[in-house]
Amino acid sequence: MSTARDTAVLYVCAERSPGNPGVAAERAEQEGKEFAEARNLGVVETIRDPYGEVDPQARMGWQKVRRMAVRREICTVIVRWPSAISPDHETRYTEIAALQENGVRVLFSWAPLAEGPVQ
Secondary structure (H helix, E strand, C coil): CCCCCCEEEEEECCCCCCCCCCHHHHHHHHHHHHHHHHCCCEEEEEEECCCCCCCHHHCHHHHHHHHHHHCCCCCEEEECCHHHCCCCHHHHHHHHHHHHHCCCEEEECCHHHCCCECC
16 A cells, blocks of 8 residues: 555646547556656546646646645646646646645656656
């Protein structure tokens, strides 16, 4: 069983491709699971939100991520890329800072960003 030190939630909020709805979310989920496994992180839950809402606090899934962080149920949030949190960079960094205040790190699973936590 995972402990709070190695528990992660996989957060997926991906734009739908007109020709292949659901493919982007499936790819993000698979990539996130592989990322977690390679780093020995136990994914306790995969949380999905539909793409399109700029304000993450207006999304049910992101609200759950925040609650889990406050309760110290997780230590890591895995997200494919920053715009999944918010396309607005100031909003994104406010949300990341709120997670960090609760001891939760944010890691990006997309290879060019996967080197480490957000600073």
